[in-house]
Every structure is written in C-alpha cells, then in structure tokens.
Amino acid sequence: MAELPAAVTEAAALLRARRTSAVELARAAIDLARRDPWNAWLAVSEAEALAQAKAADERIARGDAPPLCGVPWACKDIIGTKGVETTAGSRILDGYIPPYSATAVERLDREGAVMIGKTNLDEFAMGSSNENSAFGAVRNPWDRSRVPGGSSGGSAVAVAAGQALFSLGTDTGGSIRQPAALSGIAGMKPTYGRVSRYGVIAFASSLDQVGPFARSVRDIALVCQALFGHDPCDATTMPLPPEDLLRDLDRGVRGMRLGVPKEYFVKGIEPGVEKAVRDAIRELEGQGALIEEVSLPSTDFALGVYYLIQPAEASANLARYDGVRYGLRVEGADLLDTYRRTRGAGFGAEVKRRMILGTYALSTGYYDAYYVKAQKVRTLIKAEFESVFERVDALITPTSPTVAFRIGAKADDPLAMYLNDVFTLPANIAGLPGISIPCGLSEGLPVGLQVIAGYWQEATMLRVANAYERATAHHRLRPPQQKAA
Amino acid sequence: MSEIDPKVVRYVADLARIALTDDEVERFTGQLAVVLDAVGKLREVDTAAIPPTASVLPLENVMREDEVRPSLALEDAMRNASAREGDLFRVQTVIEERPTGG
Numbered sequence: 001m002a003e004l005p006a007a008v009t010e011a012a013a014l015l016r017a018r019r020t021s022a023v024e025l026a027r028a029a030i031d032l033a034r035r036d037p038w039n040a041w042l043a044v045s046e047a048e049a050l051a052q053a054k055a056a057d058e059r060i061a062r063g064d065a066p067p068l069c070g071v072p073w074a075c076k077d078i079i080g081t082k083g084v085e086t087t088a089g090s091r092i093l094d095g096y097i098p099p100y101s102a103t104a105v106e107r108l109d110r111e112g113a114v115m116i117g118k119t120n121l122d123e124f125a126m127g128s129s130n131e132n133s134a135f136g137a138v139r140n141p142w143d144r145s146r147v148p149g150g151s152s153g154g155s156a157v158a159v160a161a162g163q164a165l166f167s168l169g170t171d172t173g174g175s176i177r178q179p180a181a182l183s184g185i186a187g188m189k190p191t192y193g194r195v196s197r198y199g200v201i202a203f204a205s206s207l208d209q210v211g212p213f214a215r216s217v218r219d220i221a222l223v224c225q226a227l228f229g230h231d232p233c234d235a236t237t238m239p240l241p242p243e244d245l246l247r248d249l250d251r252g253v254r255g256m257r258l259g260v261p262k263e264y265f266v267k268g269i270e271p272g273v274e275k276a277v278r279d280a281i282r283e284l285e286g287q288g289a290l291i292e293e294v295s296l297p298s299t300d301f302a303l304g305v306y307y308l309i310q311p312a313e314a315s316a317n318l319a320r321y322d323g324v325r326y327g328l329r330v331e332g333a334d335l336l337d338t339y340r341r342t343r344g345a346g347f348g349a350e351v352k353r354r355m356i357l358g359t360y361a362l363s364t365g366y367y368d369a370y371y372v373k374a375q376k377v378r379t380l381i382k383a384e385f386e387s388v389f390e391r392v393d394a395l396i397t398p399t400s401p402t403v404a405f406r407i408g409a410k411a412d413d414p415l416a417m418y419l420n421d422v423f424t425l426p427a428n429i430a431g432l433p434g435i436s437i438p439c440g441l442s443e444g445l446p447v448g449l450q451v452i453a454g455y456w457q458e459a460t461m462l463r464v465a466n467a468y469e470r471a472t473a474h475h476r477l478r479p480p481q482q483k484a485a
Numbered sequence: 486m487s488e489i490d491p492k493v494v495r496y497v498a499d500l501a502r503i504a505l506t507d508d509e510v511e512r513f514t515g516q517l518a519v520v521l522d523a524v525g526k527l528r529e530v531d532t533a534a535i536p537p538t539a540s541v542l543p544l545e546n547v548m549r550e551d552e553v554r555p556s557l558a559l560e561d562a563m564r565n566a567s568a569r570e571g572d573l574f575r576v577q578t579v580i581e582e583r584p585t586g587g
Contacts, residue, residue, distance in 0.1 A: 355501045360497045415520055
C-alpha cells in the first residue's frame with residue numbers, strides 16, 4: 001500500500017517534480033482512510049476528491065499551482081461541505097447534506113487542495129476525548145486503548161496516522177490544540193476573527209475558531225496563509241491586510257522575550273508533562289530567548305468563565321435543531337412535543353447537559369449571577385493577557401496537563417473531563433492565537449508544548465514554534481502502532 | 486448544598502425543549518450540581534467595577550450596503566426537510582382554525 005509523503009512541503013515538491021500526481025496522492029489517501037483502524041473518518045468523498053485531484057494535476061502541469069494544490073486533506077465534520085454529508089457527530093443531523101460550503105473549505109478549494117472526506121468528532125464539538133461522537137469513539141494511534149483528545153480527534157488522528165497531510169478542526173476551548181498534543185502533531189487556533197466561521201456549524205460563537213492540524217509548523221503556516229482573511233459573510237472576521245506568515249519563520253528566537261506563566265505549572269499536571277515542557281523552555285533559552293516568569297492571576301477562574309459562556313452560547317445556537325428544516329424528526333402529540341422528542345432522541349448526553357447548563361445560566365434570576373458574572377471575569381482574563389503581552393512576545397505553557405488517557409476513564413465525570421482544557425481555554429476566552437507542537441514523550445505518549453501570542457501575532461507565534469521544532473526531532477516521531485495496524 | 490434538584494433539571498430541560506428520561510434527570514442532577522459548584526468559584530471575584538465582555542474584537546456595528554444578491558435556490562434550501570408540502574416545510578398545527586360561519 002502506498003504511503004503519503006511526510007509533509008505538505010514534501011508533497012508539494014514531489015508534485016512539482018512530477019514524481020507523483022495529485023490523483024495518485026488522492027487514491028493513496030482514500031485507500032488509507034477506507035482502511036482506517038482508528039474510527040477517525042465519518043465519510044470518504046471519493047468522487048469529489050478524484051475530480052479535485054484531476055483538476056489539481058492540470059493546474060500543476062500549467063505551472064501556476066499554489067503550494068496546497070493537489071495536497072490531500074481531511075475536514076472535521078462540523079465544517080459544512082457542499083454536497084457532502086455533514087453530521088457534527090450528531091444523530092440530530094444524520095443525513096444532512098449542506099447546500100453550500102464553509103468559506104474555509106472554499107478557500108482551500110480555490111488553492112486546489114483535495115478534500116478526502118470528513119472526520120469524526122465529539123458531538124457538536126462538545127468534548128475533550130472524542131468519546132461523545134454519536135458514531136463511536138476515535139482511538140489514539142499511539143495506544144488504541146486511549147483517547148486521541150477532542151473534540152477534533154478524527155482530524156488529529158488522520159494527520160498523526162499519515163492518512164492526510166493536513167486537516168481542519170475547530171477550537172472553542174482547546175479542540176484543536178489538545179488533540180494535537182495527545183496525538184503528537186501540530187495544531188493551531190488562530191486569533192478570534194482571523195478565519196471565517198461562515199458555514200461552520202455554530203457551537204459557542206464568541207469562542208469558536210477554525211484552524212489546521214499538520215506535521216510541521218511550516219505546513220501549519222502554509223494552510224493558515226490560505227485560510228486567513230476577511231469574509232463579508234462573517235461580520236466577526238477582521239478586515240486586515242494579507243500577511244506573509246512564512247517570511248519570519250526561520251528567524252529564530254534570539255533576543256525574544258518569552259513568558260512562562262506560573263499558574264500553568266500547578267495542580268494536576270503530570271510530572272512527565274512538566275519535565276518535557278521545562279526541557280523545551282530550556283531549549284528555547286539555549287537558543288537565546290529571554291525567559292521570564294509571568295503571572296496571570298485569574299487563570300484559576302477561566303474554567304468557570306468558560307463553562308458558563310460556552311454552554312450559554314451553545315444553548316442558543318442549538319435551538320435551531322427542531323426537526324423542521326433538516327435532520328432528524330421524531331413526531332410527537334403536537335409541535336412542542338415534536339421539538340422535545342426530536343431533541344431528546346437526537347442529542348447525546350453531553351449535549352443535553354450543556355443545553356441544560358446554558359439555559360439555566362441564561363434563565364431569569366440566574367442571568368446576572370452566572371452569565372453576566374462570567375462575562376465580567378472574561379474582561380479581567382483578557383486584560384491580564386494584554387498586560388503580559390506588553391512585556392513578552394509569546395507565552396510558553398503545557399498544552400494539556402496530562403498525556404492521552406484511557407477510553408472511559410473520565411466518561412462519567414464531566415468536571416474531570418472539562419479540566420483537560422484548563423491550559424487551552426484561556427486563549428479562547430481572550431480570543432488569542434495558540435499552537436501546540438510535539439515536545440517529547442512521557443510514558444511513551446506525546447506531550448504538547450503550547451505557544452500563545454498576542455492578538456494577530458500568529459507570525460511571531462509560528463516563529464517561536466518553528467525555532468523549537470527545527471532544533472528537535474519530536475515532530476518526526478511516529479506512533480508505534482501505525483505500522484502494526 | 487446545591488440549588489439544582491430533579492425538579493429544576495426537568496423545568497430547564499423543558500425550557501430547552503429537550504425530553505429527558507427519568508434516568509437522565511437523575512444522572513444530570515448530580516453531574517450538573519458538581520459543575521455548578523465549580524463555576525460558582527467566580528463569586529470570589531469582585532467584579533463590581535468591571536464591564537462585561539461579549540466579544541473580544543475591537544469591532545462594532547459592522548455595516549454593509551443592503552443590496553439584492555443571489556441566494557440559495559429554493560430546492561437547495563428545501564432538500565433536507567423531513568416533511569414538506571409544495572414549497573413549504575410541513576409542521577403540525579399550531580393554531581387551530583376558526584370554525585367557519587361564526
């Protein structure tokens with residue numbers, strides 16, 4: 001069976017040298033996705049992929065192809081794809097065929113990238129383990145008894161297992177960075193407002209952001225180059241001039257000021273994770289970065305802010321699933337009963353819990369005590385980050401307090417599950433960009449290093465991440481079970 | 486002590502238009518009590534002088550021209566409906582018809 005090249009940059013070079021073709025790469029990826037042993041894929045769109053690949057080969061032959069042209073990629077199944085079923089991992093959308101594609105997908109289409117299919121996820125992106133999918137848990141290629149992280153677990157595994165060269169996920173509280181960390185690859189959440197959310201099934205609208213997974217920081221930069229930009233269809237995208245994200249990638253960290261927030265090295269962090277992250281900080285210091293301990297005192301309140309704002313926004317967004325215009329309908333005695341039965345049968349347990357929590361936080365008598373209170377503490381968290389970024393160029397933290405845990409270990413304990421995201425969700429609350437890159441193994445499982453930068457400072461963030469990646473070999477490690485499968 | 490009990494869970498689920506089984510009500514009551522207890526930590530923060538943040542973006546009132554532009558074809562918009570009648574989504578009766586001749 002044919003293997004895919006190791007990176008987007010490598011595939012692009014092979015395509016230009018005519019040592020492979022887009023059709024050949026697409027066929028290999030389709031074959032790998034079809035025989036996927038990790039339950040990472042929900043759909044393989046073979047006909048569409050081969051048509052895109054054929055068009056990509058023609059473009060490459062003409063000699064004017066952009067870097068992603070002909071490169072096979074995987075799309076989280078919460079991002080709408082015209083003509084290709086989009087389920088959000090939920091029974092309530094079973095069979096839903098979007099009449100239009102998300103702007104993010106259209107931008108990749110325009111580049112000539114070849115979408116192989118749709119990947120598994122926690123239902124409506126609600127989860128940190130991918131166990132909440134209506135279509136079954138995704139398994140971690142490093143150890144199939146463990147979770148790959150979530151909610152974009154399928155997109156993370158598709159790249160980690162070499163079935164696609166990059167993928168798209170969405171990150172509301174860590175749903176790109178955390179599975180990237182647990183699956184041993186790079187995953188990036190851009191600044192809120194960088195990437196259009198148009199056509200992406202809404203979860204928590206003030207927090208959601210689309211971003212890429214890939215095997216290298218350079219690949220991440222290439223995909224971001226295509227994704228970033230203002231979209232008239234999404235009023236929350238910032239109208240900013242285009243930027244060259246590759247220009248400063250290799251400039252290194254000498255003289256840069258990197259902050260290490262002390263609140264990210266406290267309770268709950270596994271010793272092996274802390275060691276790998278501390279070693280990474282020493283590596284950056286060795287390269288000439290100025291390391292400074294900083295404080296973000298309200299970090300401890302981020303979980304509370306997140307678990308009020310996010311379910312509140314979700315309960316409003318998911319009110320649209322009423323069984324009338326699309327998806328599942330379970331007929332009841334009257335229309336109201338139909339709504340209740342449809343939503344009772346269509347939503348899984350975690351979605352129901354968050355709908356109840358969010359509705360509660362927004363209900364009369366609790367609105368000020370919970371929802372408005374959370375928005376006020378959000379102001380504090382944002383202000384603390386802004387003040388820290390007056391002094392440092394980027395922050396270095398662990399991505400997740402633990403390595404991949406066993407399937408089922410936290411399934412009945414929502415709070416334990418929510419704590420997986422303590423280091424990632426503050427960036428969503430503030431709207432800042434964050435990236436997770438591999439920084440070694442602990443007990444044979446991948447550890448993620450998180451770099452957070454100031455608003456619109458993705459270029460700086462990628463430069464730091466790339467400086468670390470260039471000096472280490474962690475990103476080249478492959479899951480041991482990948483071959484055995 | 487928790488403000489959440491099965492009655493509250495049933496009431497809020499009803500507001501959210503979600504039918505729950507008795508088993509779900511029992512399970513969610515316990516789980517939501519733990520989560521509410523954790524988020525209740527926010528009470529420790531003095532926010533008397535802090536304004537709320539709804540969006541982190543420095544944008545307000547994004548305006549555009551109100552122009553007529555092409556939209557989704559009717560068939561495309563209707564294709565996913567579970568029940569339709571001509572060009573309409575079919576739902577159950579909400580308002581009873583007034584008796585004729587009255």
